[in-house]
Amino acid sequence: MWFEKTTFYQIYPLGFCGAPPQNDDVEENRIQKVTRWIPHLQKLGAGAVLFNPVFASDAHGYDTRCFTRIDNRLGTNDDFAAVCKALRAAGIRVVLDGVFNHVGRGFWAFQDVLKNRENSLYKDWFILDFGRQSSYGDSLWYEGWEGHFDLVKLNLHNPQVVQHILNAVGGWIDTFGIDGIRLDVAYLLHEVFLQKLRSYVNSKKADFFLVGEMIHGDYNTMIGPDKLDSATNYECYKGLYSSFNSLNMFEIAYSLNRQFGPEDWTLYRGLPLLNFADNHDVTRLATMLKDKAHLPLLYGLMFGMPGVPCLYYGSEWGAEGGKRQGDAALRPAFDVPVENDLFATLAKLCAIRASAPALAGGSYRQVYLTNPQFIFERSGGGQRLLVAVNAANAEHVAHFDAGAGTARDLLTGQMADFGGGYRMPPLSVQFLEMEK
Numbered sequence: 322m323w324f325e326k327t328t329f330y331q332i333y334p335l336g337f338c339g340a341p342p343q344n345d346d347v348e349e350n351r352i353q354k355v356t357r358w359i360p361h362l363q364k365l366g367a368g369a370v371l372f373n374p375v376f377a378s379d380a381h382g383y384d385t386r387c388f389t390r391i392d393n394r395l396g397t398n399d400d401f402a403a404v405c406k407a408l409r410a411a412g413i414r415v416v417l418d419g420v421f422n423h424v425g426r427g428f429w430a431f432q433d434v435l436k437n438r439e440n441s442l443y444k445d446w447f448i449l450d451f452g453r454q455s456s457y458g459d460s461l462w463y464e465g466w467e468g469h470f471d472l473v474k475l476n477l478h479n480p481q482v483v484q485h486i487l488n489a490v491g492g493w494i495d496t497f498g499i500d501g502i503r504l505d506v507a508y509l510l511h512e513v514f515l516q517k518l519r520s521y522v523n524s525k526k527a528d529f530f531l532v533g534e535m536i537h538g539d540y541n542t543m544i545g546p547d548k549l550d551s552a553t554n555y556e557c558y559k560g561l562y563s564s565f566n567s568l569n570m571f572e573i574a575y576s577l578n579r580q581f582g583p584e585d586w587t588l589y590r591g592l593p594l595l596n597f598a599d600n601h602d603v604t605r606l607a608t609m610l611k612d613k614a615h616l617p618l619l620y621g622l623m624f625g626m627p628g629v630p631c632l633y634y635g636s637e638w639g640a641e642g643g644k645r646q647g648d649a650a651l652r653p654a655f656d657v658p659v660e661n662d663l664f665a666t667l668a669k670l671c672a673i674r675a676s677a678p679a680l681a682g683g684s685y686r687q688v689y690l691t692n693p694q695f696i697f698e699r700s701g702g703g704q705r706l707l708v709a710v711n712a713a714n715a716e717h718v719a720h721f722d723a724g725a726g727t728a729r730d731l732l733t734g735q736m737a738d739f740g741g742g743y744r745m746p747p748l749s750v751q752f753l754e755m756e757k
Contacts, residue, residue, distance in 0.1 A: 541588065
């Protein structure tokens with residue numbers, strides 16, 4: 322499908338647009354800011370924008386008030402439709418965040434329950450106990466997401482709830498022309514719901530993309546022809562930065578072999594997982610890495626490994642932000658994008674990713690590994706690539722059977738010779754297209 326050759330660009334709209342942290346019920350077209358960044362996205366080579374929540378919410382977006390109305394702090398449905406139209410005109414697809422496990426206390430149906438209790442038509446839309454009291458002092462108890470009672474869990478076993486969500490999704494496709502959905506906390510969504518969602522979106526758009534947020538668990542349980550196309554690769558997220566910080570490439574190599582290696586026990590070979598170095602929930606990569614010189618190397622490794630790369634807005638130029646400073650530090654409103662050396666490297670990586678058949682579903686094989694050096698092979702579509710990373714601040718000579726005499730580095734255009742061992746430049750990442 323289209324997403325396998327695509328680089329995703331993630332935007333947290335409420336932060337990106339500088340919206341108030343709490344819903345002030347004041348309508349303002351802030352979402353148009355995205356259109357001003359389209360030239361930046363085109364230079365980068367992003368093929369899809371992944372929007373975190375855009376629909377009406379109490380505060381941060383994951384506490385939904387309404388599935389069919391854009392948050393007033395961002396503008397109107399027409400405002401967002403104009404943004405989506407501009408993105409499509411620029412050749413950039415649109416994926417929205419689908420928060421279907423829970424809603425905010427301001428969700429219209431829950432407000433009806435608080436008012437009418439047992440007489441509410443929507444009492445079966447939630448997990449309720451009218452004989453207990455909530456932590457908010459309501460004269461009823463309800464199940465919240467992982468103990469957070471500002472997030473009211475939906476009863477996805479109720480056909481009315483499911484139909485309400487499907488109707489909303491259909492409106493997103495019809496009104497905004499979206500190409501996919503990221504399913505928030507997908508690890509909590511049951512299989513029957515995923516199957517119904519898959520069947521419905523495919524009836525609307527055959528190449529519709531579904532990716533699930535999987536912080537833990539077996540990705541195989543959520544991905545399949547009748548469920549999701551992809552899942553967030555949190556296992557490799559940790560392995561990426563940790564391997565560079567400890568100069569121990571064995572960590573990420575272990576994860577990649579476990580997930581995609583040639584052995585029969587490999588877990589996820591053939592699954593196009595969504596790879597990322599940071600996002601709206603975690604400390605930014607430039608803050609996490611001990612050595613900023615490793616930034617382009619880590620991104621090179623991420624773009625070369627199996628899966629689909631996703632970049633978080635601002636991190637393409639090395640923006641910093643720590644989780645300890647709170648969510649606002651991770652979700653700022655940058656005035657204008659920055660285009661520096663890191664951005665230029667990522668633009669090259671995006672171009673390679675879009676044009677190299679070996680990177681879109683090709684096989685994975687570990688070739689060479691030491692603590693600071695890592696070489697692996699991607700092969701497919703008549704192309705064979707070696708992705709070579711040297712995290713050390715010194716040249717390294719790697720001795721291995723390259724299976725060819727020369728190769729061209731797709732990042733620099735320079736030729737590489739494997740005679741007498743391959744000389745890896747210090748602090749480098751290379752995409753070596755092997756001679757046929």
